[in-house]
Each structure stands twice: as C-alpha cells, then as structure tokens.
Amino acid sequence: MERIYFDHAATTPMHPEAIAAYAEAAAQGPGNPSSLHAQGRAARSRLTAARDRLAGILRCDPAELVFTGGGTESDNAALYGAAWAQRRRDPRRVGIVTTAVEHHAVLNACRKLEAEGFELVVLPVDETGRVSTASAEAAIGETTAVVSVMWANNEVGTLQPVAEIGRLARERGAVMHVDAVQAFGYEAIDLGALPVDLLSLSAHKINGPQGVGALYIRKGTPFEPTARGGSQERNRRAGTENVAGIAAFAKAAELAAAQREERRAHAAAVRAALLEGLAERLGPDGFRVNGAADEDARIPHILNVSFPGISNETMLMNLDLSGVAASAGSACTAGSLQPSHVLTAMGLSNQICGSAIRFSFGLGNNEAEAEKTAKIIATIATRLRNR
Ligand SMILES: Cc1ncc(COP(=O)(O)O)c(C=O)c1O
Incomplete structure (x- = not known):
C-alpha cells in the first residue's frame, strides 16, 4: 500500500539535497570546529559557511545566530536566557507575557519561570486562535521582562501579529521572542525589519535534519546561556556543534527560501483539494474547519478539521490503517492524549476538540493524494457514523 504522509507539521522528509549536504560534510572526516588543527579548521569553515548562508536568508548578522539542538532548545534558551538576564539587570523586571496557544516548548518553559518567581500572563485568543494586539498592549508593562x-x-496554522506586539514590547523595554518554527519556509523572515530580539527555528520542519535548530539573538539583547560548558557559539550555547546537521540545515533553508512562493502555492493547492474533496463527499455538515479561514491569516500547509461524532483517536487509527498519516494536534499533545490546549483556548466544544485532525502538507505530496484521502475519510466516516 502506498502511504500518504500528511504530517509535515510534525516532521518533514529531508530534501535529497539536504541529505547530500549532510553526507558530504559527514564524509569529510573528523574535525571539531573548536580544534586548532587542519581538520578542526575545516569543520569550522563549514560551520561558518552554513552560518553565513542562514544569516543571508534571515537578513541578520551571522554572529547573531546560535545553532542549537532544535526548536525546543531554541525556545527554552530564549525564554530562560532573556528572563534571567532581564531580572539580573533590573530586579523589577519579572513579567513574562505569552499566549495560550504556544507550543509546549514555550508554555512549559514559561511555567518553569513562573515557579522560579516570574509573573506569568497568558493571553487569550479568539475563535480562530489569534491573539489581539490590544490584549498584549494591556499586558505588557514596565516590569515585563520577556514577551x-x-x-x-x-x-491550526493561524498567524499572530508578531510585528505589532514586538514593537509594543520593545517600546517598553521587554525582550521580544518569536517561535518561528512553523512559519519558516512559508513566511518571509526579514530580521533587518522585524522588531524582534529572539527568534527560534528548527531544521526538521523545513526538510532539514531532526535535532538541529537555530536561535537568533539580536545584538545587545540581554541573554544568559542555559547550557554551560565550552565557549562554543560565542559563549551562548556550550557543546560541540552538529556540523553535518548544520550544513544540511543551511541547504534546506536555502531551498525553502528560494522556493517559498512555490512551496506556498503547492501546499495551498493540496489543502484546497482535500477541502474540496471533503465538501463534496461529506457535505458542509460532515466536517468543520478549525482556525483562520482567510488565506492572509494563516500559513498554507496546515489544515485542522473536526469530524463531529468521531473521536480523533478512532479517525487517526482508521486513517493509519488505510495508509494516511495525520495527527491530532501537535505530536506531543497527541502522544499524551490530552485535549488540545490550542483548540480549548479557541473556545471550541469538547466534541469539536475531541474529533479534530491536523493534516499538514509539503514536499512529495500532490493533489491526487488529497482527493484519495477525502475518499478514504468519507468511507471511514460513513462506516463509523452508521455503526
Ligand atoms: C511551533 C513549534 N515550536 C517548537 C517546536 C519544537 O521543535 P523541535 O521539534 O525541533 O524541538 C515545534 C515542533 O513541533 C513547533 O511546531
């Protein structure tokens, strides 16, 4: 059975050119970028080249990029790093402002900071999952350390007003962090123009390798490293860099940036084909789309749909048996079988939350797969609803 992979928001297949970049760097032999010998210098130059290329794509200074072990580490390092440094500079700055729909990499780091004495404000979202700039404006004050x-x-793919909130945060002396893990590759990121201080990225969401990420730290941002050890990454992240993984990350980022418009159009077409197929086979009452409807208000590669009356576990299991890989919310939320904190924050009923499936699209998918998936879903839904 040919399988259909509609779970690109969980992880993506590596691009063949990223695999080649990884293999080429790994095949160069040993070399620690911190070593002074020839092999070490060769590894350092591969690392420098990758950093320069990523900085060119993001329009920042290469020295502002720190390579990490993925999106979670970037988010954790950003929050702890900025919160601790802000409080050290000014003991009154103990406020943390975030939203109810953040990834657990952010939410759980915020809760840890709260347990350390920081004051946490979690902003609500509307029924599309969007936070209002007005609520952020009311929450960010002179004692806010990090937003x-x-x-x-x-x-659900909903976009947040990060530039507007970033402007407010920085006006008030707070450090602005943005988790751009899902946006990267679909939204243009210009750090020269964007009012943010810290920004997290992950390679495996853009057809790069798992376990590699980056944290942008704007020059002058108060920051204390979480990982202590050697002086790698200009003392901001200790530990030998994953040189081959970083080389592959840079290649994947280059491809994603160069092909951004095509990626957007391709994902949008597959998404539209699935929606069309569902509408045709299930009718308007057979499913419900969760999240922002407007194209400008969401990223194109995620589609969250509820099938009322069918639990997401049952639907996922049946989809898997039919060869379709999808997910219920984020991978970790699905693993823990908790109701999605995102859908709950959007005010959706238990029935809608409990029947929500996330389909996410990318490299290797096509519209025929979407049509086939709609057909499979209709068969499953009819069977389950008639039981
Ligand atoms: C928005 C967001 N932030 C952070 C992460 C964590 O990234 P990683 O899997 O690289 O640790 C993810 C992964 O699902 C994500 O979607």
Whole structure:
C-alpha cells in the first residue's frame, strides 16, 4: 500500500539535497570546529559557511545566530536566557507575557519561570486562535521582562501579529521572542525589519535534519546561556556543534527560501483539494474547519478539521490503517492524549476538540493524494457514523 504522509507539521522528509549536504560534510572526516588543527579548521569553515548562508536568508548578522539542538532548545534558551538576564539587570523586571496557544516548548518553559518567581500572563485568543494586539498592549508593562508570541500556530496554522506586539514590547523595554518554527519556509523572515530580539527555528520542519535548530539573538539583547560548558557559539550555547546537521540545515533553508512562493502555492493547492474533496463527499455538515479561514491569516500547509461524532483517536487509527498519516494536534499533545490546549483556548466544544485532525502538507505530496484521502475519510466516516 502506498502511504500518504500528511504530517509535515510534525516532521518533514529531508530534501535529497539536504541529505547530500549532510553526507558530504559527514564524509569529510573528523574535525571539531573548536580544534586548532587542519581538520578542526575545516569543520569550522563549514560551520561558518552554513552560518553565513542562514544569516543571508534571515537578513541578520551571522554572529547573531546560535545553532542549537532544535526548536525546543531554541525556545527554552530564549525564554530562560532573556528572563534571567532581564531580572539580573533590573530586579523589577519579572513579567513574562505569552499566549495560550504556544507550543509546549514555550508554555512549559514559561511555567518553569513562573515557579522560579516570574509573573506569568497568558493571553487569550479568539475563535480562530489569534491573539489581539490590544490584549498584549494591556499586558505588557514596565516590569515585563520577556514577551513570547509564536509566528504561526502548529495545530491550526493561524498567524499572530508578531510585528505589532514586538514593537509594543520593545517600546517598553521587554525582550521580544518569536517561535518561528512553523512559519519558516512559508513566511518571509526579514530580521533587518522585524522588531524582534529572539527568534527560534528548527531544521526538521523545513526538510532539514531532526535535532538541529537555530536561535537568533539580536545584538545587545540581554541573554544568559542555559547550557554551560565550552565557549562554543560565542559563549551562548556550550557543546560541540552538529556540523553535518548544520550544513544540511543551511541547504534546506536555502531551498525553502528560494522556493517559498512555490512551496506556498503547492501546499495551498493540496489543502484546497482535500477541502474540496471533503465538501463534496461529506457535505458542509460532515466536517468543520478549525482556525483562520482567510488565506492572509494563516500559513498554507496546515489544515485542522473536526469530524463531529468521531473521536480523533478512532479517525487517526482508521486513517493509519488505510495508509494516511495525520495527527491530532501537535505530536506531543497527541502522544499524551490530552485535549488540545490550542483548540480549548479557541473556545471550541469538547466534541469539536475531541474529533479534530491536523493534516499538514509539503514536499512529495500532490493533489491526487488529497482527493484519495477525502475518499478514504468519507468511507471511514460513513462506516463509523452508521455503526
Ligand atoms: C511551533 C513549534 N515550536 C517548537 C517546536 C519544537 O521543535 P523541535 O521539534 O525541533 O524541538 C515545534 C515542533 O513541533 C513547533 O511546531
């Protein structure tokens, strides 16, 4: 059975050119970028080249980029790093402002900071999953240390007003962090123009390798490293860099940036084909789309749909048996079988939350797969609803 992979928001297949870049760097032999010998210098130059290329794409200074072990580490490092440094500079700065729909990498780091004595404000969202600039404006004050708002939500795809909130945060002396893990590759990121201080990225969401990420730290941003050890990454993240993984990340980022418009159009077409197929086979009452409807208000590669009356576990299991890989909310939320905190924050009923499936599209997908999936879903839904 040919399988259909509609779970690109969980992880993506590596691009063949990223695999080649990884293999080429790994095949160069040993070399620690911190070593002074020839092999070490060769590894350092591969690392420098990758950093320069990523900085060119993001329009920042290469020295402002720190390579990490993925999106979660970037989010954690950003929050702890900025919160601790802000409080050290000014003990009154103990406020953390975030949103109810952040990834757990942000939310759980915020809760840890709260347990350390920081004051946490979690902003609500509307029924599309969007936070209002007005609520952020009311929450950010002279004692706010860090504001963390995601660019695009990983469960429903809704975009947040990060530039507007960033402007407010920085006006008030707070550090602005943006989790751009899902937006990267679909939204243009110009750090020269964007009012943010810290920005998290992950390679495996853009057809790069798992376990590699980056944290942008704007020059002058108060920051204390979480990982202590060697002086790698200009003392901001200790530990030997994953040189081959970083080389592959840079390649994947280059491809994603160069092909951004095509990626957007391709994902939008597959998404539209699935929606069309569902409408045709299930009718308007057979399913419900969760999240922003307007194209400008969401990223194109995520579609969150509820099938009322069918639990997401049952639907996912049946889809899997039929060869379709999808997910219920974020991978970790699905693993823990908790109701999605994102859909709950959007005020959706238990029935809608409990029957929500996330389909996410990318490299290797096509519209025929979407049509086939709609047909499979209709068969499953009819069978289950008639039981
Ligand atoms: C919005 C968002 N932030 C952070 C992460 C964590 O990234 P990683 O899997 O690289 O640790 C994810 C992964 O699902 C994500 O979607």
